[in-house]
Amino acid sequence: MPDIRKLSFLSFFLSGFSALSYQVLWKRYLSLALGSTVYAISSVIAVFMVGLGIGSVLFGRFCDRRRRPFLIYFFLQVSIGVTTILIPVFHPMILKAVSSLHSWIFMLLIISPFLLLPSILMGGTFPVLSRALEPVSKERGVVPGGLYFINTAGGVSGALITGFFLIKYLGMNLTYAMTVLVSFISGMIIIPFIRNEIGVRDYGGIEKIGGLLIPFAAFLTGFSGIGLEVLWNRVLGIYLPNTTYTFSTILVLYLIGLSTGSYIYYKRLKKFNPLSVAGLTLTFISVFILISLLLLPHLPDIVLKVPFVKSPELRYILPAIIISIFLFLPATVLMGITFPLFLKVYISEKRPGESTGMLYLFNTIGSTIGPLFAGFFLIKSIGTYRSIVLLGVIYLIIGSLFFLRDRKKLIFPIIVFLLMGALYIRRPPMILPPSIKRAKNRKDRVLFYREFPSGTVVVVEDMNTGIRACYVDNSVVVGTAYDALKAVKLLGNLPLLFNQKPEDVLVIGFGTGITTSSIALHRSVKSIDCVEIARGLDTASVLFLRYNRGVISDRRVNYIVNDGRNYLLQTEKTYDVITCDPTHPALGSGSLYTMEFYSLVRSRLKRGGIFAEYFPLHKLGKREFLTMLRTFRRAFPYTLIWIGGAHGVMMGSETPLLINPDSLKIRMGEEDVMDDLASIYSETIYKLGKSFFLDQDGIQKMTGDGMVNSDNHPVLEFFGFESGRLENWEINMNFLLENREDYSRIFTGEIDRDSVNLYRLASDSYYRGLIEKNRGNFKGYREWLLKALTILPHESEYHLLLSGDGG
Numbered sequence: 001m002p003d004i005r006k007l008s009f010l011s012f013f014l015s016g017f018s019a020l021s022y023q024v025l026w027k028r029y030l031s032l033a034l035g036s037t038v039y040a041i042s043s044v045i046a047v048f049m050v051g052l053g054i055g056s057v058l059f060g061r062f063c064d065r066r067r068r069p070f071l072i073y074f075f076l077q078v079s080i081g082v083t084t085i086l087i088p089v090f091h092p093m094i095l096k097a098v099s100s101l102h103s104w105i106f107m108l109l110i111i112s113p114f115l116l117l118p119s120i121l122m123g124g125t126f127p128v129l130s131r132a133l134e135p136v137s138k139e140r141g142v143v144p145g146g147l148y149f150i151n152t153a154g155g156v157s158g159a160l161i162t163g164f165f166l167i168k169y170l171g172m173n174l175t176y177a178m179t180v181l182v183s184f185i186s187g188m189i190i191i192p193f194i195r196n197e198i199g200v201r202d203y204g205g206i207e208k209i210g211g212l213l214i215p216f217a218a219f220l221t222g223f224s225g226i227g228l229e230v231l232w233n234r235v236l237g238i239y240l241p242n243t244t245y246t247f248s249t250i251l252v253l254y255l256i257g258l259s260t261g262s263y264i265y266y267k268r269l270k271k272f273n274p275l276s277v278a279g280l281t282l283t284f285i286s287v288f289i290l291i292s293l294l295l296l297p298h299l300p301d302i303v304l305k306v307p308f309v310k311s312p313e314l315r316y317i318l319p320a321i322i323i324s325i326f327l328f329l330p331a332t333v334l335m336g337i338t339f340p341l342f343l344k345v346y347i348s349e350k351r352p353g354e355s356t357g358m359l360y361l362f363n364t365i366g367s368t369i370g371p372l373f374a375g376f377f378l379i380k381s382i383g384t385y386r387s388i389v390l391l392g393v394i395y396l397i398i399g400s401l402f403f404l405r406d407r408k409k410l411i412f413p414i415i416v417f418l419l420m421g422a423l424y425i426r427r428p429p430m431i432l433p434p435s436i437k438r439a440k441n442r443k444d445r446v447l448f449y450r451e452f453p454s455g456t457v458v459v460v461e462d463m464n465t466g467i468r469a470c471y472v473d474n475s476v477v478v479g480t481a482y483d484a485l486k487a488v489k490l491l492g493n494l495p496l497l498f499n500q501k502p503e504d505v506l507v508i509g510f511g512t513g514i515t516t517s518s519i520a521l522h523r524s525v526k527s528i529d530c531v532e533i534a535r536g537l538d539t540a541s542v543l544f545l546r547y548n549r550g551v552i553s554d555r556r557v558n559y560i561v562n563d564g565r566n567y568l569l570q571t572e573k574t575y576d577v578i579t580c581d582p583t584h585p586a587l588g589s590g591s592l593y594t595m596e597f598y599s600l601v602r603s604r605l606k607r608g609g610i611f612a613e614y615f616p617l618h619k620l621g622k623r624e625f626l627t628m629l630r631t632f633r634r635a636f637p638y639t640l641i642w643i644g645g646a647h648g649v650m651m652g653s654e655t656p657l658l659i660n661p662d663s664l665k666i667r668m669g670e671e672d673v674m675d676d677l678a679s680i681y682s683e684t685i686y687k688l689g690k691s692f693f694l695d696q697d698g699i700q701k702m703t704g705d706g707m708v709n710s711d712n713h714p715v716l717e718f719f720g721f722e723s724g725r726l727e728n729w730e731i732n733m734n735f736l737l738e739n740r741e742d743y744s745r746i747f748t749g750e751i752d753r754d755s756v757n758l759y760r761l762a763s764d765s766y767y768r769g770l771i772e773k774n775r776g777n778f779k780g781y782r783e784w785l786l787k788a789l790t791i792l793p794h795e796s797e798y799h800l801l802l803s804g805d806g807g
Contacts, residue, residue: 007189008133009150014186015077015125016154020255021162021179022084023048026115028172029087032591032711033094034107035563037533038454042375043108044115046368051116053364055123060131060357062124069132069353070193076121076128077187081180083118088176090114095569126151126360131353132193144347144356145270145340149262152336156255163248168718172711214346215362217278217398221338222366224391227374228289229254231388232328234379237473238431238456239300240320242588244717249320257329261336269337274345275402281337282399283413288331289392290416293385293423299323300434312724339363379451385428393420433474436460448540457536459543468543470512472534475583477511480547482800485514486680487614487647488581490691492518493677494642494651495577495610496525497667498659502576506604507531508564508592509581509614513541513548519579520551521672529575531560531567565597574606580613585628585709586620590717593628595710598635598652608655615641615648617732620716621723625732627715630703633696640746641694643736644680646729646770648693657695660749661685681797686755689743690763690797698741730771737767762791766798 026048027041034040059076063069097110130144166175233250240246269277295302302322342363347355370391378387396413403409430449436442441464448459455472462468469479478484492515496502503526507516510532519528532538538552538559551557560567564580578601582589591597592613601611613632620628629650633639636652643649651657664685668674677683682691694702709715722728743756769784785802789795 004193005133008129008193009146011073011077011186011189012125012129012147013150013154013157014182014189015122016151017158017161018080018154018179018182018186019122019151020155020158020251021166021175021182022118024159024162024167025172025176025179026087028167028711028714029091030111030115032565032596033091033111033569035533035566036588036591037563037566038375040108040563040566042372044111046372047108047112047115048119049364049368051119052123053361053368055120055125056127056357056360056364057354058120058357059124060127060353060355060360063128063131063353064351068194069128070190073125073128073132074187074190074194076125077183080118080121080125081183081187083121084176084180084183086117087114088173123360123364124357127353127357130347130356134352144343145262145266148340148343149259149266149336152255152259152262156252156259159248159251159255163244163251167714171713213401214342215359217282217401218339218342218346218359218363219366220394220398221282221335221342222363223370223373224366224394225335225370226367227370227378227391228328228331228388230371230374231379231384231391234384234451234456234473235296235299235327235431236320236323238433239323240474241316242474242583243316243586245316246320249317250324253321253324253329254332257332258336261333261338262340263336264333265337265340269341270344274341275405278338278341278345279399279402279409281334281341282395282402283416285331285334286392286396286399286413286416286420288334289388289395290419290423292327292331293388293392295326296385296431297429299326300432302326312721315724316721376453380453383428383451384431384456386424389420389424393417393424396420430458431456432458432460433471435474435476436471447543450536450539452535454533454535457534457540459540470537470540470544472537475587477534477537478514480544482680483645483647485547486644486682487649488515489518489676489680490642490644490682491515491579491581491612491614491649493522493673493682494640494649495579495612496522497664498651498653498657499576499610500608503527504573504575504577504606505529506573506575506578507581508567508579509533510537510541510559511581512537512544513551514544515579515581516557517548517551518676519577520549520554520556521670521676522667523670526556527558528554528556529558529560529573531562531564533561533563535561565591565600568597568600568604571604574604574609576606576609578605578609578611580611582614584616584619585716586624586719586723590709590714591711593631593709593716594714595631595635595708598632602635602654605654608653610651610653610657611636612649612651615643615650617643617646617648617736618729619719619723620728620732621720621725622731622735624716624719624723625728625735626703627707627709629699630706631708631710633699633703634708637696639694639696639699640692641699641736642691643693643733643767644691646774658746658748661747661751662749664747681795681800685751686759687797689756689759690766692743692746693736693740695741695745698739702735702739727775730774733767733771733774737764740764758791762788762795762798765791766801 030044063072066072094111130147133143162175236250342359346359374387396417400410400413430446436444443463444460445463446460450457458471460469467479467481470477478488496519501524502522503524505519505525505528507528507530510516510530516528516530519525541548541552580592582592585593605611632650632652638653638657640651640657641648668677674683682688744751744753765784765788769781772780772784785798788798
């Protein structure tokens with residue numbers, strides 16, 4: 001007969017693999033329905049954790065009253081596979097149901113049954129398999145500790161393989177199907193043992209110890225441990241790029257820490273006095289948290305001093321590994337020791353399933369409440385730094401409870417407590433993006449710093465140049481350098497110039513309000529709905545009054561805090577113009593660049609309506625760059641591409657984007673609009689042509705047929721690592737220049753072709769200069785600008801850039 005212990009451990013390894021894979025997939029599926037707001041995501045996680053807790057106690061009690069726990073375990077694994085299929089199968093119906101609701105709480109009530117049922121079944125697997133293996137264990141409580149280790153190790157593999165490979169190469173749906181198959185295999189592995197099960201072993205009346213201390217400790221360690229995970233992720237979200245790979249790396253390292261700790265206890269520490277081990281472990285978790293807090297302000301410097309590596313893979317992954325080692329890895333190793341240790345102490349020889357399930361329930365309840373309390377209350381009330389201190393103190397208090405029988409051992413925890421108290425009392429350091437410190441020629445001062453549940457909002461000003469920049473965590477929302485201003489003003493003006501009479505406008509991504517302020521200058525506009533996912537930007541926008549003209553106070557502006565895609569899903573309102581200015585698709589906004597999103601946008605446009613979206617050229621390999629253009633072209637039959645310096649704008653419609661030059665002159669001639677366009681040297685139809693590059697035919701010729709970016713195949717989020725190459729911007733810009741089209745194609749009337757050609761030749765020289773500047777060749781940059789000025793001697797924009805005032 002096969003080895004019952006080894007195959008059971010293999011089954012539970014696969015169970016852990018599938019559980020983490022489901023979590024990654026569920027988050028992606030359900031964020032499309034609920035949105036990507038912190039409240040929606042946290043609520044989904046809470047429902048999942050509640051299901052685990054319910055399942056652990058229900059099936060823990062149930063299996064103690066049955067003589068065939070392997071059969072119950074088989075039923076659970078197969079049922080997990082069956083019930084999880086419901087989410088992708090009913091996903092279109094969920095989206096349709098959610099679209100009729102206007103509260104994420106009601107949406108959650110619709111989604112919860114689909115999530116709660118499989119999570120309850122998952123929660124039951126641990127106590128049931130622990131009960132099944134107790135008869136073959138040499139001592140009480142050892143098997144659950146081993147199962148905890150092997151399940152966590154499976155979770156490491158699931159997070160790693162799903163986050164880095166499966167979704168990238170197979171897509172969401174096929175990855176989900178494979179995960180369901182793994183659930184079935186996990187159950188089938190133990191089929192040989194179902195007919196040969198034996199009853200619960202009698203341990204000779206070994207006394208259960210610990211009383212209420214162990215469940216209380218399990219609750220608080222779950223509360224603090226997952227609460228700290230939220231806080232550490234907030235820190236890492238500021239210090240590291242917000243890519244899928246970055247946070248997959250962090251999740252894997254966190255799980256590796258827990259798995260390593262559980263292995264250490266299972267193999268090395270189980271023979272020692274469990275109460276002493278618990279006290280020391282919990283106290284030293286606080287010590288490592290204390291050390292990490294002292295290092296916290298210096299972590300960006302550590303990353304920036306890492307020797308330059310040519311490998312794009314290491315450029316994405318190595319900083320996350322280094323910061324994680326200093327920030328949380330030692331503490332998570334010790335955290336991994338605690339739960340199997342508690343199991344060893346608490347499990348009853350008479351009711352192993354129920355006691356395992358109850359302890360798991362207490363830990364899960366803490367793991368549910370902790371992240372909600374940390375994310376929604378602590379961060380906003382006392383900030384991330386002090387919140388980490390507070391949760392570290394909770395570990396210290398729990399550890400001290402295990403030393404009450406030996407008061408002399410309390411001296412060390414008291415010393416650590418005093419040190420933690422000193423850290424809490426002192427003024428906490430600001431946690432700032434590393435890019436603020438990176439540029440040696442900048443002298444930044446912080447004008448605004450505030451932590452919100454959705455992210456940390458920072459506004460800085462370079463005292464040397466007066467240029468301001470606004471950040472949400474690690475992402476730059478917008479800066480006031482000329483290059484950045486030109487891109488956002490083009491985004492605000494272009495679609496309104498091409499629409500005959502734009503009245504109703506939707507802005508996805510308010511940022512600091514500069515795009516919205518350009519839109520508000522057009523006289524025909526009657527309403528502007530602004531949807532912004534990050535809280536606090538409306539407050540920070542006050543620091544950009546020179547550029548946004550206080551547009552937040554405009555009576556036509558309706559400011560809405562929500563996920564942009566979720567808002568489109570819920571609203572029935574249609575618009576003449578929709579603009580979208582998200583972060584880079586590789587940095588968390590990939591769902592705003594998919595075919596499904598564009599289809600949703602089209603359904604909210606009036607006849608003749610126009611959609612315009614930010615078009616990045618950096619951090620995109622050739623595959624990703626062409627996929628982005630191809631997706632937009634396939635979604636909108638009529639498309640225009642504009643480039644304003646280093647950034648671009650994609651403009652699409654279901655009706656031809658052609659315009660009469662006289663009509664365009666009239667619209668550009670509105671006094672306020674002309675002044676706004678003049679600030680970016682685009683106030684005439686010929687100057688505007690400096691930014692024109694492609695129409696739909698040019699895009700089709702350049703990109704050809706191929707794959708598109710979709711919810712099922714999120715190419716732009718799961719990008720190839722070659723996207724990290726520093727020269728990608730110049731490669732993509734060269735490619736655009738080689739395929740650039742004649743500006744006169746978009747006009748229905750006569751236009752001075754000589755002027756068109758002159759501005760085209762001058763702007764080609766300018767963009768060639770930008771390529772040299774990107775390479776660090778500033779001499780070449782100046783030479784190309786001078787060449788542009790030989791073609792257009794009086795072009796003020798090139799004089800400005802040559803002087804250095806335009807960046």
